Amino acid sequence: MSAGASLGKLPYVVTLAGAGTLAIEMIAPRLLAPAFGTSQPIWAAVIGMTLLYLAIGYHLGGRWADGPRGTDPDMVGRIIVWAGVATALIAPVAPPLISGARLALQALEVGSFVGALIIALILFAAPIILLAAVSPFVSTLAVSVTAPERVGRVLGRLSMYATMGSLAGTFIAALWLIPLIGTSISLLTIAGLLIVLGVWAGTQPRRALWLLLVAVLMGWRLINGPAALAAGCQQCTVQKTIESANNTIQVATRPHPIHGMQTLLLLNEGMAVHSVANADGMRSGNAVDMLTDGGPWDYFAIAPYVLPRQQVQSIRKMAMIGSAAGTGTAQFLAIHGPDAEVDAVEIDPAIVAVARQSFGMNDSQTPNGNPNYRVHVADGRTWLAAQSGTYDIIGVDAYHQPYIPFHLTTVEFFQMAKQRLNANGALVLNAGLGANGDIRLAQALATTMRRVFTSVFVLETSSYGNWMLIGTIAPIGEGAANFAENYQSMEDPAMRIVMEKTQGFPFLQGDDGSMVLYDDHAPVEQLVDEMIFGTITQ
The missing domain is CATH 1.20.1250 (Growth Hormone; Chain: A;)
Structure with missing residues (x-):
């Protein structure tokens, strides 16, 4: 040559x-x-x-x-x-x-x-x-x-x-x-x-x-096949591993003594469960059978009850940002009936496909699906900015250490969400705590919410170690007393099961020098890294 x-x-x-x-x-x-x-x-x-x-x-x-x-x-x-x-x-x-x-x-x-x-x-x-x-x-x-x-x-x-x-x-x-x-x-x-x-x-x-x-x-x-990571949950067996443009997706199963076989969604490092579907719940459609024994998904529907004189029939519309395989949205529809409306937002289309195949998600795009259950494949903030309607509940379940979308943690995002709430609506945010109960990230999120919402209340999940942060436009007042009063008048059995295990407190900090997150400066990844390595070097 x-x-x-x-x-x-x-x-x-x-x-x-x-x-x-x-x-x-x-x-x-x-x-x-x-x-x-x-x-x-x-x-x-x-x-x-x-x-x-x-x-x-x-x-x-x-x-x-x-x-x-x-x-x-x-x-x-x-x-x-x-x-x-x-x-x-x-x-x-x-x-x-x-x-x-x-x-x-x-x-x-x-x-x-x-x-x-x-x-x-x-x-x-x-x-x-x-x-x-x-x-x-x-x-x-x-x-x-x-x-x-x-x-x-x-x-x-x-x-x-x-x-x-x-x-x-x-x-x-x-x-x-x-x-x-x-x-x-x-x-x-x-x-x-x-x-x-x-x-x-x-x-x-x-x-x-x-x-x-x-x-x-x-x-x-x-x-x-693809190298399957060991499932990050007890007694779990990985059934399939899928690689999408955004995530490594695992579908795992495990036996449950009450609910039968559970199907779980694990992402990337597999150290957290992102969705749970009980076999009994998928068969019966009953909200009680869908509960996750105090997992964070059980708390989205009960969050508005920190406000006074709330009733099930007055809560009709929910948006969920970071819906994953639809655990929280399925519970909401089972409690409030098929006439209630849900807009579920998930950025990864492969997760949506897995939810339909393995988790029984019955949205408007499935055969004989619920026309009021709409799933949107989009970034949560981009989708929310394009909406004009309002909601009784806006759930945010898009955070997991060590990767957190910073643009869903800021004052500007919470201001946008506030504009999409009804007068008695509630923003409900799943803030996972760090190892050994480290609350620094949850405190930063709550402090940021305090700059936007009239009241911020914290519910502690009975399992998984999470804070559910609730921001409202209307004053909560005595949130614990309101919650107790609403529990006394509550007739829905699933809601009663969750509410009777729930403890909470008002978040009163926010002007004491705690971190406030803005679009221009939201160092959540640095904070998470400090939490992780601070724990593992102790």
Whole structure:
């Protein structure tokens, strides 16, 4: 193969190498999410380490290009094949490592957790460094056959090709590969394509034998399915694991002594239960059979009863932001009847699909579904901003450490929600406490709500260790007394079961220097990180 013929491939080589680099970078946080979450610090770590690897690769590539093989086109092909092999090896190595990190976090072993994060990030070093090294080689090859007066133009064009390839790799990985085939198959697909590219760019066809490694790993993955993380709940058995563009989704089951078999929704690191469906409840449609023994979902429907003289028949309309598989909304409809209205908002369409398949969600888009039960696939705040109607209850169940959407925690968000409440309506927010009952995040949320709502009241869940924060436009007054009075007149058996186990208190702080969260400054991720690492280093 002549040098001239090989150099004619350089624009394609730099374009596809750039695409591979950014595709791998986009897959990295999705691969890490099951153990480390998707918070801004994790993205910062991925981006920062990627930039470091690129810098190392550019430096090494420049040194290699100045060596005796700097104008050998085959060297470019060899480097790209190495990058493909290194990418393929991530697929089998990463899952057990990440599962170990998740277990370390559960066991509060900070050294193991941080060590696993560092090792997981190092997994991506080799392919990104090698792909970065391609650029100096390509530049050297281009300069060697380019007239001096055209060097700047040629190098600028090659940089443009590499950048456009990176742009394509970013969107192809995020919008097509990961949602369609998942992270591990995406990595192996990219690995195979890089090996093919390297063979095409070089002069040694026998390097195509590395595709056998990719084929073996691909077969192993297809036969064994995605690596299932151990369910983060007692006596749970994972039934299916699904990768979406937003989450690693697990559907698990466990026996319950009263409600029969329960189906549970676990996301990402699997350390929290996001939805529960009781087999008895799915069969009977009775609200009593749907209760979760004091889980946070039981408290959305009872929250307005901290206001005086509330009645079941006066509460008819609910919006739920972060509805997951629909535990809270199903209870609301079972209590208030099919004529009540629910707007459920969930950002991940794959979770909605799982809710319909495995949790019996009977919304307006299912056959013979309830036309008053509307599910919206959207960001909660974006959806709320577009609404014009008002609600008796607005539930927010979109928070879970270590990843919390900051734009759903701020004064501006609560002001928007307040505008969508009826005069006697209530915003109900599920604020999970940290390990060992750390209330700093819940206090920050409650303090922020106090800047917007007339009253803020706290209900303590009898299970799962949560605070349910209730913000109202109307004054609550003696919330505990109101709650007790409403309980005495309550006829609905499910509501009575939950209310009789409930304790609460007014949140009176808010002007004592506690953190108030605004769109411009809402360091919730920093606060959560401090809570997590403060606990595991004690």
